[in-house]
Amino acid sequence: MLIGYNMCVSDGTPPLPPPQQGAECGPLVPGTKKPTDKSVSLASLNPCPLKACCSNWGFCGVFPAHCDVHAPEGGGPGTKLKDFQNTCVANCGNDIKQNSDPPAKFQRIGYYESYNFGRECLHLKAKNANTDGSYTHMHWAFGDIDPNTWKPVINDSAKQWEDFKKLPNMKRILSLGGWAYSTEPATYNIIRQAIIDNRDAFAANLAEFVQDEGIDGIDIDWEYPGAPDITVDGQPIGKTTDGLNYLKFLIVLKKALGKDKSVSIAAPASYWYLKAFPIDRIAASIDYIVYMTYDLHGQWDYGNPNAYDMCPSGKCIRSHVNLTETMNSLAMITKAGVANNKIFVGEASYGRSFHMAKDGCWGPTCDFTGTRTQSDAAPGRCTKTGGYLAYAEIGELLMNAQGVRMFYDQKSNSDIVIYNGDYISYMTEETKNTRRVEWAKRNFAGSIDWAVDLQGFTNDEYDEASLERPKGDVGCVWGDDLSLDSGSLCAFSCMYGFCPESLCECISEGVMKTLPPKQTGIDVTAYDESNVDLTRLCKWACQYGYCPDDICIKTIQEIDDGIVEVGDEEGMMNRTETVLQNQARCMIYKDGSNQKHELEACKKVCKDKIDAAQEEGRTTNYGCMGFWPGQKTIPWYQAPGGPAMTPGRCLCDNWVLNELADTVLEALPMIAQVGCYIIMNSIKLLLDIGAQFIPGVGKALDAGLDMATTAAQMAAYLYPEEEDPEGAFSWWLSPCGGTDLVSEDIKKVFGILSQVADGLSSFAAPKNLKKGSGKKGDDGNPNDQSTPRSLNTNNNNNNNNNNGGGSKPNSRKCKFQGTQTRRLGQAINTMRLINCNKKEETETVEYIVKTMVYDAQAKGLLLRRECKADYPQACHHYSAAIRENPSWETLTCPPAAATAARPRKIGRKNSPQATKAWYDEHKGAEWKDKSGLKYQNWKGDSCQADEFPPFYLIDNTHPSWIYADKAPAAGQPYLGQLIRYMTPQNNGGAAQNLWRGLCFTPALKELSDTEFIDKVKAAPNKRIKKSNLAVTTQASITVPYRPEFTIDTWSHTPLKDDGLWENDCWPESKTPQDPGFALLSYDPWYTKNNRKPLWDYTKKYDPKGNPPNGD
Structure with a gap:
């Protein structure tokens, strides 16, 4: 007591x-x-x-x-x-109360941030807001309020409102308010006055707006009436009467809108803020409540213990979508008396992040840093707000960043990312789905998602503005790629000022170069369709002439093959199929002896179709089909000393013969199964190169040639010579313009094809028709052939026969055959498996390796390289360095280099100090100005200090790192890195050709496809991303090979003092007797020549000083 x-x-x-x-x-x-x-x-x-x-x-x-x-x-x-x-x-x-029956159906609300085009990236057009087709309501966030008239205003600089209103099959709602509008000094009082002091006028204006604009309702997001801790200029803006005034306004608004239009509000899931709402009475007066069960925690909690359960410091790291707290919030609102079927439960398409006070401590009692208004967590590259990252940005982080840890926290039912000292809580689609199932069981109305434009990068990124370099004259003039994924796209694009920071690093800025001539009509996508900036890089670089086809996939023009495809939306491009079509490219050879090469190229592509045909006991067809639209002759290409060839595309098992035909016309192959284009291209080839185009027995025919051969053989089988079999063949071919061929062409083609050996084509004698039973004048060989027969049916009477005469062909959603396996990317670190499922939908499974671990017993993989004469200063530098320290002749890849990425050079931490030492020794003003360089016509920006051994091939245990900025003792060998100042072409070009990706890609190449996939599947801490019809698994794998680097060929011309006197970056006019300017002051060149730096390069160049410093 x-x-x-x-x-x-x-x-x-x-x-x-x-x-x-x-x-x-x-x-x-x-x-x-x-x-x-x-x-x-x-x-x-x-x-x-x-x-x-x-x-x-x-x-x-x-x-x-x-x-x-x-x-x-x-x-x-x-x-x-x-x-x-x-x-x-x-x-x-x-406990969550059951206050109502279930809704008629579980629904989904999406919020569309109308201001998303104000960001640098992550754009979504309003017409694409129904991102997965499942949303029943879409809220436009946000409209404004005119304080003079109390009318709603749509500020639509991106011109999206009209398309928003046209969204089909959903309710389109205007939302007003939001956190910023409700709390910022310029606007907080507008929404307060509209609701409290002008409710009748405001409600009437909203009702008029809804009718005039043809939308379906109004959503009010006042954050938050009656709140005692929201201040402007240090004074609370909330009043105790706000909640009641809010209720009065909503009653008036609902009456003004009527039963056919909806009124909703957004309500906080925090007891602290919701307690000022008469929420039970509000719920009874409106149609539904958007319940914001996200942002349960954020930087704003800092120092407020009341925001937590058991957190005395008031700055504990908690998930902003914690399920336990969400359930508590739902219990709170249902205990307050709100009907379950009026509550839409919130889900977030973004994450909240905190910077951990103690690295690695992210549990519920661990603290975060910053202040109530300032987060120390890294902002997203598009949203640019500390403590907040879009789901798309999180996905990009997971796929591209190094050192990311991702896991599911069962206690909070949240997905977590730990990266660079930041804790990020968010929800994957799987987590959202599990919660929706739970909400449906508890009779809730549905779910709401903030916000649809945060979910992923889309094709809406690729407008003209996103493909422009910075305006003005000054920009990036030299950059590098941060990953092997982009190859040298950054090196090219940054040189002209276009340098996306997610993939590229700008090394230096200056006056941007004039752009090369722009090419038009080029449409490309990156092989990694999820990497929006890689596609942007491809689109930008390809239009200016640099388009590496192992990274940038050119969209293939669809071939008009006579087949109607059902279900494909106009203007939609399936990137996966585009990539696959590029992979299924092949070459047709004019010399028949080379045909085995084109068949081999397509055999792997068509393997599944071939196997299926063999199981069914029928002849199949596969091969390389040409594509020459509008060209009367075949465009043969021939490299010096090589065979004549022309490009094509692999086609597999494209048609099946009706062996149960009852009429002659039914017995002939149905052209619509393959298409005129394919058939006519095969005939064009046959006319051009003759019978050598027909392979021998046991070889496969391509689809068009197989069909044409079968038709000719069928005509010869059914019609005796006196009944004009050539006429039957010509009539069969007539829908494709065959009758335009001169009679000699028809006779030549028929003569070749009708004599093809049995078993080579798909020809099989029809079971219901006798040999020689055809007659000139029947439906398969009419006397009057002035009008081509219909392509839709092989029966003039349009009977619905076994070939589907008169019916629509089957839908072909997949534009490829079988299952395909390909390694993609310049680093060949993506294994893509593509399959056509039973619904003829393209399914994609990807296995991606971004980092590796060398096995403790890894076998050395010696990689020999040539130092090319294109980079003479680099070759002079490296050969001289190896001569000084022969142990550098072979360098073994360090563990940290086993990655597709590289650290940024600017501001790089934990790196050897030799480069810094050189710049410290040469920090005097004007020494490195362009005016003093030997090469006065140098067009690029400043020269660069290049180190050897390179940073890429050593770590902090290597002597060259340890002694990087230390001069050796007298008579002792030089152990630290050596430096030479040289042009970026020499520095970057040599690195690109000698060791870029050397510690990563070669080890992957040694793995078979099966080994690659098995290692990814078996790896711990895999990152799995699932979306509709696609699964991507990314992992770090252990490899049994460890690359070793050596230069075994030197192609530069040896010069005096290893080319120092020819160095374009030597300021010859300022120090004409000291080419060692390009070296460290304790470089062996100075020692061996009994020299030292001629001037004090740490001080300003001053030839007229007393004493002078420079010539």
Whole structure:
């Protein structure tokens, strides 16, 4: 018993406990009077807002400390078990109430951020807002309010409102308010005055707007009425009367809009803010509530212990989408009396991040840094807000960044990323789906997603503005690629000022070069279709003439093959199939002896189709089909000393013969199964190169040639010579313009094809037609052939025969055959498996390796390289360095180099200090100005200090790193890195050709496809990303090979002093007797020549000084 408390020891009612200052509920609230009705419990006095839990200490809330009961059996009000500090005394428990029947159907609301085009990236057009086709409502966030007229205003600089209104099969809603509009000095009072002081005019204007614009409702997002802690200029803006005024306005608004239009509000999932809402009465007056069960925690919590359950510091790291807290919030709003079927539960397409006060400490008692208004967490590259990253940005981080840890936190039912000291909580699609199932079980109306434009990068990124370099004259003039994924695209594009920071690093800026001539009509996509900036790089570089085909896939023009394809949306491009079509490219050889090469190229592509045909016991066809639209002759190409060839595309098993034909016309192959284009190209080849185009027995025919051969053989089988079999063949070919061929062409083609050996084509004698039974004048060989026969049917009477005469061909959604396996990318680190499922939809499975670990017993993989004469200063530098320290002749890849990425050069931490030492020794002004360089016509930016051994091939255990900025003792060998100042072409060009990717790609090449896939599957801590019809698995794998680097060929011309006197970056006019300017002051060249730096390069170049410093 506590001192000062009274206790009843006889019959009667218990006395009131002493009042406690600050108590909110129960009998401890100061001024509470004892109830006269004995049936009234003391615990029920002064109930909490929202019917929230009241603790024995008199505090309201929804956390376990408020809601869990720890009272002894038979104990009086407020008593608790000795092992607990708290117990609930009223409205206890956190069970979600069932206040309604289920909704007619579970629905989905999406918010569309109309301001998304104000970002540098992550753009989504309103017409594409229904990102997965499942949304039933779309909210436009946000409209403004005119403070003079109280009318809604659509500020639409990106011109998206009209398309938003046209969104089909969904409710289109205008949302007004939002956190910024409700709290910022310039606007907070606009929404307050509209709702409180001008409710009738505002409601009438909204109703008029809804009718005029043809939309379906209004959503009000006032954040938050009655809040005591939201201030402007240090003064709280909330009033205790706000909640009631909000209710009055919503009643008026709903009446103005009527039953056919909706009214909704966004409500906070925080007890602190929701308690000012008369939420049960509001819910009864409107159509639905957007319940914001996200942002449960954020940087704003800093220093506020009331925002947490059990966090005295008020800065604990918690998930902003914690499921337990979400369930508590749902219990809170349903206990308050809101019908479940009016509540849409929130889900987030973004993450909230905190910077950990202690690296690696991210549990519920670990602290984060910053202030209430400033996050130390890294911002996203598009959203650019500390503590906030779009789901698309998180996905990009997971796929591209190094050192990322991703996992699912079961306790909070949240997805977590740990990266560079930041903790990020978010929701994957799988997590969202599991929650939706739960919400549906509990009769909730549906879910809402903030926001659809944060979910992923789309084709809407690729407008003209996104493909422009910075305006003005100054920009990036030299850059490098941060990953092998982009090859040298950054090196090219940054040189002209286009340098996306997610993939590229700008090394130096200056006056940008004039752009090369722009090519038009080029449409490309990156092989990695999820990497939006890689596609941007491809689109930009390809239009200016640099288009590496192992990274940038050119869109192949669809071939008009006479087949109607059902279900393909106009203007839509399937990137996966585009990539596959590029992979299925082949070459047709004019010399028939080379045909085995073109067949081999297509055999792997067509393997599944070939196997299926063999299982069915029928002849198949596959081969390389040419594509020469509008060309009367075949464009043969021939490299010096090589065979004549022309490009084509692999086609596989494209048609099946109807062996049960009852009429001659039915017996002939149905052209619509393959298409005129394919057939005519095969005939064109046959006319051009003759019978050598026909392979021998046991070889496969291509689809068009197989069909044409079968038709000729069928005509010869059915029609005796006197019944004009050539005429039957010509009539069969007529829908494709065959009758335009001169008779000699028809006769030549028929003569060749009709004599093809049995078993080579798909020809099989029809079971219901006898040999020689055809007659000139029948439906297969009419006398009048002036009008070509219909392509839609092989029967003039349009009978619906076994070939589907007159019916629509089957839909072909997949534009490839079989299952395909390909390694993609310049680093060949992506294994893509593509399959056509039973619904003829393209399914893609990718296995990606971005980092590797060398096995402890890894076999050395010696890689010999040539130092090319194109980079003479680099070759002079490296050969001289190896001569000084022969141990550098062969360098073994360090563990850190086993990655597709490279660290940024600018601001790079934890690197050897030789380069820094050179710049420290040469920091004097004007020494490195262009005016003093030997090469006065140098067009690029400043020269660069190049080190050997390169940073890429050493780590901090290597002597060259350890002694990088240390001069050797007298008579001792030189152990630290050596430096030479040279042009970027020499520095970057040599690195690109000698060791770029050397520690990564060759080890991957040694793995078979099966080994590659098996290692990814078996790797721990895999990152798996699932989307519709696509699964991507990324992992770090262990490899049994460890690359070793050596230069075994030197192609430069040896010069005096290893080319120092020919160095374009030597300021010859300023120090004509000291080419060692390009070296460290303690370089062996100085020692061996008994020299030292001629001037003090740490000080300004001053030839007229006293004493002078420079010539």
